Amino acid sequence: MEKNQNDKSNKNDIIHMNDKSGNYDKNNINNFIDKNDEHDMSDILHKINNEEKKYEEIKSYSECLELLYKTHALKLGLDNPKKLNESFGHPCDKYKTIHIAGTNGKGSVCYKIYTCLKIKKFKVGLFSSPHIFSLRERIIVNDEPISEKELIHLVNEVLNKAKKLYINPSFFEIITLVAFLHFLNKKVDYAIIETGIGGRLDATNILTKPEVIVITSIGYDHLNILGDNLPIICNEKIGIFKKDANVVIGPSVAIYKNVFDKAKELNCTIHTVVPEPRGERYNEENSRIALRTLEILNISIDYFLKSIIPIKPPLRIQYLATEQIQHIKKKFSPDNLEHNVQYPLAVILDVGHNETAIDRLCTDINYFHKGQNIRICISITKPRNLSVFHPFIAQFGDTLKDIFYLPSLNERTYDFEEIVEMLNNEEEIKNEIKELILSSSKKVGKWLAHEKQGNINEEDALKLYKRGCIPLIIKNAFLECCKDNSILLVCGTFFVFDEVLNVFDIHSDMQDTIFMNEPSHV
Known part of the structure; x- marks a missing residue:
């Protein structure tokens, strides 16, 4: 009778080790282990492992979308992305990256750099957001969007890993890791990475050694998240600065002292795209930011490249x-x-x-x-x-x-x-x-x-x-x-x-x- 009561108690304790998302809480497991002897633990851990194996993988693209859009879109903070990135062996550090943030213009600058590198015969990945028709638009290698099959496979990989790490990643955290893994699988030479929101706490900010960091502009956006003060918004953007990095900044960024303070702190080299004295359209400004970035990458800027740099992504004027x-x-x-x-x-x-x-x-x-x-x-x-x-x-x-x-x-x-x-x-x-x-x-x-x-x-x-x-x-x-x-x-x-x-x-x-x-x- 006493053994049955203990078994019932153990069963209840196992149930309560789950957090609200259905994942096992590591701390609860450790506390539970401390209260039981080694013989009981082998049985309990066997049950836990069996539970983990019951994760049902996504089978279809529509099922994949439905699951992703049920998760929270955004969870600012780097704990989850760092854990996932580390568990996969830091995929984003195995190819060259350009990390781009900014209130406006970052999508256009990403697209210009991506297009120019392609023309120079590099294999280039582009991670951007949001999308128009399909989620697959966000992850592209040389104009080829990630396939439904590839997306399903990598989402399953990330979610399986997240389950083992006892974390519940957000939509954007999942998609960011999927992009980094896809670019590794495709053996890209360069990956152009656009931040989601802000920079400092954005899921993309797990890049440790980007070739170039770009801040296109500073302005008001996402005030409920980033704040309604431009220097504070600027602090969020420059949170993607890394030690000894080359940083390109647009004309509207150069007026903020904290940009240069942060650069000095991290020994970054700042490359300022200065305002055009006679004035210019914003696409011209974005083109100059992209060209400066390409120069830092030692890409030869010939006449043809200059002729195509005005290219804009769809739906920009x-x-x-x-x-x-x-x-x-x-x-x-x-x-x-x-x-x-x-x-x-x-x-x-x-x-x-x-x-x-x-x-x-x-x-x-x-x-x-x-x-x-x-x-x-x-x-x-x-x-x-x-x-x-x-x-x-x-x-x-x-x-x-x-x-x-x-x-x-x-x-x-x-x-x-x-x-x-x-x-x-x-x-x-x-x-x-x-x-x-x-x-x-x-x-x-x-x-x-x-x-x-x-x-x-x-x-x-x-x-x-x-x-x-x-x-x-x-x-x-x-x-x-x-x-x-x-x-x-x-x-x-x-x-x-x-x-x-x-x-x-x-x-x-x-x-x-x-x-x-x-x-x-x-």
């Missing part, structure tokens, strides 16, 4: 071609083509989504189209505030005819009801922005009422201004631009652009069936 605009006009108004030959002056797509990025975007549009009428379709993610809209008024003034909010199916973005609530409650929002968004929303109400063939009044139709109506809004905004030959700018978060591109019949052969609804920061 991306103009639809004339043929695309004509196709969309025919799609949206097939019956009116003979009587209405007007088209928008331009259709521009851009993933600018913070105030600094939008200000830069507006500056570049004004460079080419100063004084032209413009209509804007935009979507933003939580918890941003509507200050991101202020550059539109400041830069475009009376030429700004409409701001149409796009309520994405992705619930990380605001629905229109939430935008209206913010307009009513946030005192710092300029009246011009409020009036323009609300007047534009009345047009959306008319379009929704018309879609219901007059069976609903405009006030009730406005209640239908919800997730799922992006195709209707973009279609009618496009046709409004046809009437006065104005510009249509579609911008905002990455998370909306799969819907936007589908409206414009721009598709990808990689199309995930599960939204990138990564849960918020923990």
Whole structure:
């Protein structure tokens, strides 16, 4: 009887050794071992090992996505990434890396360096985020995205290792390790690594000896995580500095004293890309940052390389071609083509989504189209505030005819009801922005009422201004631009652009069936 009671007690203790995630808590195991003799321990550890072997590996790509998007998107801190990296033998230190951070421009600079190194016949990996159509876009080697099979295999490897280490990694921690392992498997010469958020506590900051570190710019973004003070945000970015490293900094970074203090502390060599005295577009600034990085890598900068350095990644002030605009006009108004030959002056797509990025975007549009009428379709993610809209008024003034909010199916973005609530409650929002968004929303109400063939009044139709109506809004905004030959700018978060591109019949052969609804920061 006494033995049975002890067995029952041991069984209960084993159950309580699990943490909330189902992983064994190492400390609880050690404490439990101290209380039992060696004979009992062999039986207990045998049970634990059997439990560990019961981990069911992911079999399909859809199952892989579902599991990843159920984990927390972001967990700032390096404990998990360091443990995983060490357990795999430090894969990211077995090839040359360029580590790139910055509030804006880092994606473009990554892409420019990646493209130039490819042209020089190197095998190059690119790790960037977020993605548009498919998670596989984030991990690329010489234009070849990681395959579904490779992704499933490496996610299983990382999760199996995490289980043995008794840790519960976040989405971004998992994907970062997957990228580092994939680049090792593919035997890349270089890997271009873009930080996720910030730098100091970002999962990518386990690189110990990057060839070059790049900080493109400092500005306001992710205020709820990085803070609302620019020197503090700068501290987060320069947290990726490493001892004796070469560091390239963009013009907006050079004004911060803590950059040079940190460099002195770690004996880093700073290479400053100075402002262009006559002014320049931001793509030109990004190109100069990329060229300086390539020079440090001792890459020969010939005429051809200089000619392709202006290349931009998709959705950075991306103009639809004339043929695309004509196709969309025919799609949206097939019956009116003979009587209405007007088209928008331009259709521009851009993933600018913070105030600094939008200000830069507006500056570049004004460079080419100063004084032209413009209509804007935009979507933003939580918890941003509507200050991101202020550059539109400041830069475009009376030429700004409409701001149409796009309520994405992705619930990380605001629905229109939430935008209206913010307009009513946030005192710092300029009246011009409020009036323009609300007047534009009345047009959306008319379009929704018309879609219901007059069976609903405009006030009730406005209640239908919800997730799922992006195709209707973009279609009618496009046709409004046809009437006065104005510009249509579609911008905002990455998370909306799969819907936007589908409206414009721009598709990808990689199309995930599960939204990138990564849960918020923990």
